[in-house]
Amino acid sequence: MVEEGAYWLAWAQISGIGPVLLRRLQQHFGTLATAWNATKVQLGEVEGFGFQTLEKVVQQRSRLHPEQLFTKHQQENSHFWTPADADYPRLLLETPSPPPILYYRGEVELQENLGQKPMVGIVGTRQPSEYGIRWTRQISTALAKNGFTVVSGMAEGIDTESHNAAKKAGGRTIAVLGTGVDVIYPHKNRDLYKQILTAGLVVSEYPTKTPPDRTHFPRRNRIIAGLSRAILVMEAPLKSGALITATYANEFGRDVYALPGRLDDYPSQGCLKLLSQGATFILKELDELLTMLGAIPQIDAIEASTAPEQLMPTLSPELQTVMNAIASDALPFDFIVQQTGMAAGSVSSALLQLELMGFISQLPGMRYQKS
Numbered sequence: 001m002v003e004e005g006a007y008w009l010a011w012a013q014i015s016g017i018g019p020v021l022l023r024r025l026q027q028h029f030g031t032l033a034t035a036w037n038a039t040k041v042q043l044g045e046v047e048g049f050g051f052q053t054l055e056k057v058v059q060q061r062s063r064l065h066p067e068q069l070f071t072k073h074q075q076e077n078s079h080f081w082t083p084a085d086a087d088y089p090r091l092l093l094e095t096p097s098p099p100p101i102l103y104y105r106g107e108v109e110l111q112e113n114l115g116q117k118p119m120v121g122i123v124g125t126r127q128p129s130e131y132g133i134r135w136t137r138q139i140s141t142a143l144a145k146n147g148f149t150v151v152s153g154m155a156e157g158i159d160t161e162s163h164n165a166a167k168k169a170g171g172r173t174i175a176v177l178g179t180g181v182d183v184i185y186p187h188k189n190r191d192l193y194k195q196i197l198t199a200g201l202v203v204s205e206y207p208t209k210t211p212p213d214r215t216h217f218p219r220r221n222r223i224i225a226g227l228s229r230a231i232l233v234m235e236a237p238l239k240s241g242a243l244i245t246a247t248y249a250n251e252f253g254r255d256v257y258a259l260p261g262r263l264d265d266y267p268s269q270g271c272l273k274l275l276s277q278g279a280t281f282i283l284k285e286l287d288e289l290l291t292m293l294g295a296i297p298q299i300d301a302i303e304a305s306t307a308p309e310q311l312m313p314t315l316s317p318e319l320q321t322v323m324n325a326i327a328s329d330a331l332p333f334d335f336i337v338q339q340t341g342m343a344a345g346s347v348s349s350a351l352l353q354l355e356l357m358g359f360i361s362q363l364p365g366m367r368y369q370k371s
Helices: 004-012 019-029 032-036 051-061 066-076 130-145 158-168 187-199 216-227 241-251 266-276 286-294 317-325 333-340 344-356
Strands: 102-106 119-123 149-152 173-176 201-204 230-233 255-258 360-363 367-370
Touching: 004 019, 004 032, 004 066, 019 032, 019 333, 102 187, 119 130, 119 158, 119 216, 119 241, 130 149, 130 158, 130 286, 149 158, 149 216, 158 173, 158 187, 173 187, 173 216, 187 201, 201 216, 216 241, 230 241, 230 266, 241 255, 241 266, 255 266, 255 286, 317 333, 317 344, 333 344, 333 367, 344 360
Parallel strands: 119 149, 119 230, 149 173, 173 201, 230 255
Antiparallel strands: 102 201, 360 367
């Protein structure tokens, strides 16, 4: 029997089928194996599958053999996860566009993947001021010393400073690349890259030997946001990849923090814009920041209580609406969205919170049931 992971890989090889359409396929058919054997008419029922996309699927699917493709891919890329794997990062899986294949190198820490160890993304400009560098180092150091994993993109500037500070503080850090996991970019970060591999992780949605491409880096920002429980924007001009990361974070229901700067400082304009849109201020009292970040629920933070009256606390109206839509039998994600009448992103966020609280369980195929 061909494993489900092989179908994630096979579908990803078909031109025009990206992470969002793959997610819709999974939600519609339950598994990508079922979708692989679906007829053209059945596939046409999935949102986003127009005539041209259907033609590509019919033409290319017949030439692909999932099991053979998977075996060959394993030989060329020794370490990768698909959403069918239990070790695939849980928080990333909850986003609307999880990478069908996530490659990695380094030391895996299962608690991070399961969402049981907090990960915080730190992003910003490639040309930071002394002010931005100083606060990035201080905050990354404080996070690392308090058990947080620092996530960034290993670019020059703020990314590099955050990785380096976390490493020097004895903490873990994860670099999300816009290249293959074996390609170091920028090359000046080769020593940092080697250090991360010894007690951290390098991840990418691109296979080995993939060179840098300007289109890859905005896309990888969604992975930084997806892995992290919060995003800290240290310094960012108005046209900055860091603002793209913050936008993804908002879409995924993550908290966004920004470092305030002077009104006439070019590197601070993006941060000031985020603050005007509701981002939380990063203030001088780092203990307050650590307290707020530590208050974000972890999957293992809420233990099951033996007292019946404590099993179901008062929920917010949004969480209660989603909870009411879930039964003892497993229900698919799209059905829950229909039942609640809420936006898919809001439902996804609510489901994650309810799962963290231990009230529901997620089953394969994006199906949910009461615990």
